Amino acid sequence: MKISVNWIGQGGNTADSFKRISNWLCILSVLMFFSISNYTVAANAVVSSEGSVMARCLLFLYDSAQDQKQNSCMMRQDIEFPANYLGMRVRYHDVAKGYPAADILVSEGIRAVGWWFPSQESDDPVQFWKWIVTLLSSGVRCLAMNGVSPTVIRSSGRQIPLDTVNAALSEMGLRAGEEFSNLPIDIEVVSKDPGMVEFERKLDLNMLEFNELHSINPENRVFLKLRKKSTDTISDAVVATSMGGAVLDGLALYNDNTGEYRQWRLNMFKFLSVALGLEGVPRPDVTTLSGSRIMYSHVDGDGVRNVFLEDRKSLASEILYKRIFKKFSSIPFSVSLITADVDTSIGGDERAALAGKRIFSLPNVEPASHTMTHPLIWSTESVLGEGHVELPQELIEKRYGNLDIGIALRGKVLLAYDIPGYSFDPVREIAGSCRFIEENLLPPGGRCSLVFWSGDCSPAEDSLKAAEEAGILCINGGDGRMDWSHPSYGYMAPLGRRVGEYYQIHTSGSNENLYTQLWTTDFGGFRRVIETFERSGSPIRVAPVNVYYHHYSGEREASVRALETVYEWCLNSDLAMIHASEYIGIVKGFETLSISGSSDFGWIVTDYGKLATIRFDSLSGTDEVKSLPDMNRSVGVLGYRETQNSLYVHLDALDRAEIFFRPADGTTVETVTRPFLVDSTSRVGKLGWSDAAGKISGFTFQTHLTGQGRYKWRLPVIGSSVEVNVEWLSGAGNRRSEKTMMISLDQSVRGDCHELDFRIQGYGDALVRAKVLK
Numbered sequence: 001m002k003i004s005v006n007w008i009g010q011g012g013n014t015a016d017s018f019k020r021i022s023n024w025l026c027i028l029s030v031l032m033f034f035s036i037s038n039y040t041v042a043a044n045a046v047v048s049s050e051g052s053v054m055a056r057c058l059l060f061l062y063d064s065a066q067d068q069k070q071n072s073c074m075m076r077q078d079i080e081f082p083a084n085y086l087g088m089r090v091r092y093h094d095v096a097k098g099y100p101a102a103d104i105l106v107s108e109g110i111r112a113v114g115w116w117f118p119s120q121e122s123d124d125p126v127q128f129w130k131w132i133v134t135l136l137s138s139g140v141r142c143l144a145m146n147g148v149s150p151t152v153i154r155s156s157g158r159q160i161p162l163d164t165v166n167a168a169l170s171e172m173g174l175r176a177g178e179e180f181s182n183l184p185i186d187i188e189v190v191s192k193d194p195g196m197v198e199f200e201r202k203l204d205l206n207m208l209e210f211n212e213l214h215s216i217n218p219e220n221r222v223f224l225k226l227r228k229k230s231t232d233t234i235s236d237a238v239v240a241t242s243m244g245g246a247v248l249d250g251l252a253l254y255n256d257n258t259g260e261y262r263q264w265r266l267n268m269f270k271f272l273s274v275a276l277g278l279e280g281v282p283r284p285d286v287t288t289l290s291g292s293r294i295m296y297s298h299v300d301g302d303g304v305r306n307v308f309l310e311d312r313k314s315l316a317s318e319i320l321y322k323r324i325f326k327k328f329s330s331i332p333f334s335v336s337l338i339t340a341d342v343d344t345s346i347g348g349d350e351r352a353a354l355a356g357k358r359i360f361s362l363p364n365v366e367p368a369s370h371t372m373t374h375p376l377i378w379s380t381e382s383v384l385g386e387g388h389v390e391l392p393q394e395l396i397e398k399r400y401g402n403l404d405i406g407i408a409l410r411g412k413v414l415l416a417y418d419i420p421g422y423s424f425d426p427v428r429e430i431a432g433s434c435r436f437i438e439e440n441l442l443p444p445g446g447r448c449s450l451v452f453w454s455g456d457c458s459p460a461e462d463s464l465k466a467a468e469e470a471g472i473l474c475i476n477g478g479d480g481r482m483d484w485s486h487p488s489y490g491y492m493a494p495l496g497r498r499v500g501e502y503y504q505i506h507t508s509g510s511n512e513n514l515y516t517q518l519w520t521t522d523f524g525g526f527r528r529v530i531e532t533f534e535r536s537g538s539p540i541r542v543a544p545v546n547v548y549y550h551h552y553s554g555e556r557e558a559s560v561r562a563l564e565t566v567y568e569w570c571l572n573s574d575l576a577m578i579h580a581s582e583y584i585g586i587v588k589g590f591e592t593l594s595i596s597g598s599s600d601f602g603w604i605v606t607d608y609g610k611l612a613t614i615r616f617d618s619l620s621g622t623d624e625v626k627s628l629p630d631m632n633r634s635v636g637v638l639g640y641r642e643t644q645n646s647l648y649v650h651l652d653a654l655d656r657a658e659i660f661f662r663p664a665d666g667t668t669v670e671t672v673t674r675p676f677l678v679d680s681t682s683r684v685g686k687l688g689w690s691d692a693a694g695k696i697s698g699f700t701f702q703t704h705l706t707g708q709g710r711y712k713w714r715l716p717v718i719g720s721s722v723e724v725n726v727e728w729l730s731g732a733g734n735r736r737s738e739k740t741m742m743i744s745l746d747q748s749v750r751g752d753c754h755e756l757d758f759r760i761q762g763y764g765d766a767l768v769r770a771k772v773l774k
Helices: 014-035 074-085 102-107 125-137 162-172 268-275 316-325 350-360 393-400 426-440 461-470 525-535 551-555 557-571 580-592
Strands: 057-062 089-094 110-115 141-144 174-181 187-192 210-215 221-228 233-241 244-247 253-255 262-264 292-300 333-337 365-369 375-377 408-410 413-415 450-452 473-475 496-499 502-505 545-550 576-578 594-598 602-606 613-617 637-643 646-651 656-660 676-680 683-692 695-716 721-730 734-744 748-750 753-773
Touching: 057 074, 074 089, 074 110, 074 268, 089 496, 102 110, 102 125, 125 141, 125 162, 141 268, 162 174, 162 244, 174 233, 210 221, 233 268, 244 268, 292 580, 316 333, 316 350, 316 551, 316 557, 333 350, 333 450, 350 365, 350 426, 365 426, 365 580, 426 450, 426 461, 450 580, 461 473, 461 502, 473 502, 473 580, 502 580, 525 545, 525 557, 545 551, 545 557, 551 557, 576 580, 576 695, 637 656, 637 683, 637 695, 676 683, 734 753
Parallel strands: 057 089, 057 110, 110 141, 141 244, 210 233, 292 333, 292 545, 292 576, 333 365, 365 450, 450 473, 637 676
Antiparallel strands: 174 210, 187 221, 221 233, 233 244, 253 262, 375 413, 408 413, 496 502, 594 602, 602 656, 613 646, 637 646, 676 695, 683 695, 695 753, 721 734, 721 753, 748 753
């Protein structure tokens, strides 16, 4: 395997059978593409000047005048997720409110501007294209993902001059023409790159429109050429340029007539990588920790006092305590409660509170709040639109009439619990509920600083602000999935959503409510989440494993057995299991991280927080030579792992990491003079070592365990065994207990390097000392 690095500055019926066939075709196309990929350091890599920061923020446009919304526009639905996978952050802008100056966008680190408008109409398309010229002239790339639009003035229906459009397109090495056809019989494919334009669905019998577009720069990369047969006109329908790219109408995505079934035609990962100039650059990765795929599990508080229907005596939460949280003691759980369910002063249940205490007493459980009153709608504006407050009663009854709770509308917020005299207060919902759990349900000194958003999981800016100011970590929303009924990466969710000055972090998967038709049937349906875990982990790893459900899964035998099946799968999958709070910290690090170029095959990574992985992905190309990280020169790098045609570089818990690669001169052998981590299922940090005559005599590291950790190290040593001492730490380095074990070294795996593979069981932070014995 090779890596290319470029250094830069900036079920049963016919329909179901058809879907299954389409899905297998999708998988085969993905495997076809990735099986021919490799990763390399290009011999002609462009090295940036030292200190130049890589622009890694994209600005996606939407038009509220065309009834587009930030959270439902096509760029949000289908482009933000692959952009995140490629290491890009995303912001949004409503063009109905004007156009930000190009120089400001450049100063804010905007790498590219992209749009996918639903029609050709705009209030002022001339002004739009003039703005695009200024962006391109300032070095900001542009992505037109649904044809050359807008070109029609909304008020008059008049088409603007083509020269106005081409003044902008020429900056991208493109030129639009006037030929058009909507007769499929008149359109044919001249040439295509199937790995790019038939990623999940083939083009056959689906060419519905022809629009004329020409690539006029020989350096452009054209992936699809179409021909209008009646006029013998050629169109370069999918093209990437040095300044972005264009995809003509209907060629990025397939939608059926219902709008509920869709597949990517375009390989969004690959196209964005090319069009954004991201081939070979480092990508911050939230799916992986120490080379292993991340798994986290969190439980919403709904149903904590529901009755287990098999015995009609036990509470659902009591069943989960015994059969899930305690049984699977090596798995970390993040478990929440709705405090209105357990606060007896406002109608809560004492038995449910006791169940919560028992759950929170387990060493593998992290406490969390699911708010005080479980807002169902955090802001009516998210449902009705900006400026609308009054929520129609019929809408409330349609959505929530089946709930056996006292729903209450308080201003813009719809609450699931009607507490007399209480008006919605984000501070009480968030920080207040956490404080109640700390004071009433946790052991002395216990902390609760985690909230799982409730209801529609669309908190307004004031709620996000309240959480930020209180130092509370929050998650929920997103609900991505990928399975036979959702056979596309397009159903996966972005990392989060931006709300004003704040960022809401999303879950990495869907909960059992969506696998049981809103908890009405097939109560063991959550077992199907395993399909999403498998498909989002191979052939490429695009998301962590997130086992996410509610307490009411403990009310039925079928749902409990589904959970047991899912957790058994997790235990057999060699995952890095962490708490939800740690995953949140990783995504926060993704948002704050900065990458800058260094001379001599290097990258400098700063401000990465809890994020611990930088990924380099596979490519195909020419003039390529094998290259891997230079572990002797790299700083703040624990090691690396090659898997699934990607290279995962593990970062130490420092303020700065420097990743250097071996020279691109064909050298394939490296004499390693320090220990390095191949992979682990736990977080590793603060690596130190001692050596004698160029050989390692011992090394130390710290690790955090939530049950069991596996560690594989590569060591340049002379010796037959290693004495490993584990010192458990409590709080600020206080010694709790120690454990020593003797481990025989594996045979040499490369030269005089040996592999050391061992496991540690326990909970908490530990200091590990390894001493090489002669």
